[in-house]
Amino acid sequence: MTLKGGYFRKYLHCDLSAGTCERLPLSDEIIAKYIGGRGFGAKMVWDNLKAHDFKIDPLGPENLLVIAPGPLTGVYLPASGKTSFVSISPATGLYGDSSMGGSFGVELRQAGLDFLSVTGAAPELSILFIDDDEEAKIIPMPQLKGKSCLETEGIIKKHLGSNDVHVAAIGVAGENLVRFACVNGDWSRNAGRTGIGAVMGSKNLKAIVVRGEADLPVVDLDAVIQETEKAMRYMREHKFFHVWQQQGLMSVIEYANTQGILPTCNFKATVFQGHDKINGETMLDRYKIGDSACFMCPMSCGNICLVKNGKYTGTVTEGPEYESCAMLGSNLGVDKFDAVLEANRLCDEYGIDTISTGGIIGAIIEGYESGVVSLEDLDGSEISWNDDGAIMELIRKIAQREGIGDTLANGAKAIIERWPEMDKLLLQVKGLEQSAYDSRVGASMGLAYATSDIGAHHTRAWTIAKEIEEGANWTPRQKVDLVIYHQTLRPLFDMLGVCRLPWIELGLNERHYEKFYSYVTGKETTLEDLLALSNVIYSLTRRINVHMGATRKDDTLPYKVREAPILTGPNAGKKLDAQEFDKMLSLYYEVRGWDENGVPPAEMEALF
């Protein structure tokens, strides 16, 4: 059935090796089954893998990169600025995706496109310019070599003679194929995880630039506006709305510290003595100078900060948010907020993921402390907790692939290969460094990390707060059900092209989204219909991972979570119960309808 609204029924496919860009029709069948965002991305990546007999080098020209907003992206409804970047991940070698806020995806839709796919590699560093419905151009711009994400945006705007474009760019780290390089859009919104920036780097694609003017296809705009007003009223009246506007995710630092889940000194502890020096209140008192928001978001969770004195005077960042502050702050023992800001700025400038960077540097500090990594390995420069000068230098070396940075830039798997004992210190799942929530405190969070299709990232299922608050007497089945519900609903937000934070942080009812989808497309659709489609895509990405070699043994948790109890704080002594976890994993597979090894039935492939 052809939907009346929601889609342009077109995507742009660019082959950088051939130097061609083509607008292609998007079929009703793909629209109906995959919705948009990561759904479109997973489908296109799946088709590309099949065409290559599942033999794809993530950094090879054959790896397909898909940039896909959703049918709700850019529509007049809350927080509708999200776009998914999907590919085979250089960090894990498996399915990878990451979403970006801001307005880049909105502009891509206004160029009349449902998504963009890119294959091949340009002969020299280039940009892809999509100018509304004109023929897209691949423009060589070798002068961008070595430029930061922000500089790149400025140079491109000058070159095109227009500020009226949106840019998604990589920094030096992406050019240098750092396996956790990110893509930066609209100055500060990052598709941070799984190394999508390195995929762009491998294609010699420094930036994607878009300008669009098309109206979005919305069937019942009046109904959308009414529903949006209801949702916005609910959000604005929420008791935490103003805290969110003021602090954004930085308010989580205090919560995580109080609950004993704040990564501290490479997850040795989960309570940080210096928490009040790097929390949201300190940011508000001394550093914050402005807000920033993604398209149509009243929560405006972005914090613009300025360091006004001391050795980092003049540092300006859009950030940090919780993950960056925890991983570059408490996880490295850093109790100086100005140093956290500078580390955050450097990561943004070079274009590397703050979570992976903080996880790797934390493990290296502990590795040096415990003798696993030698002074010679460190190129003769010592490093210790709270040693901000050495931390900045290591960030630079990673991005530039200099000295030890060349190994670190290859991510968790390469680090463990060089120093096998680092397997005990580096927290990662499937090669992706763990987010900033300690799963020793909640078994459901452990299950979420272990079964996440992209590795240890919290966006698939963030269950820890609910388990801490309500889960003392939960059965294993309740924990499994919660993880699966999150793994179904949260990816649905990525498919629709909206931010999940109004739902998870302010409790905006998820039923709003069935209405938004129905009013935009003109097809009455229930949340259950949408969740069922999202669920199939979780099996699709699982089948991708199985074809790429993942097995049950990859659905595991880091050594520290399994074997090293938390040292201090309210959760001192806690670690994973290995037997309980194993049983829960089997139950999880059973509930999903996968076999004992976590493999979805091969017959499911007929659905994809």
Ligand code: SF4
């Ligand atoms: S809550 Fe934050 S991340 Fe989400 S759309 Fe709003 S500003 Fe962007």
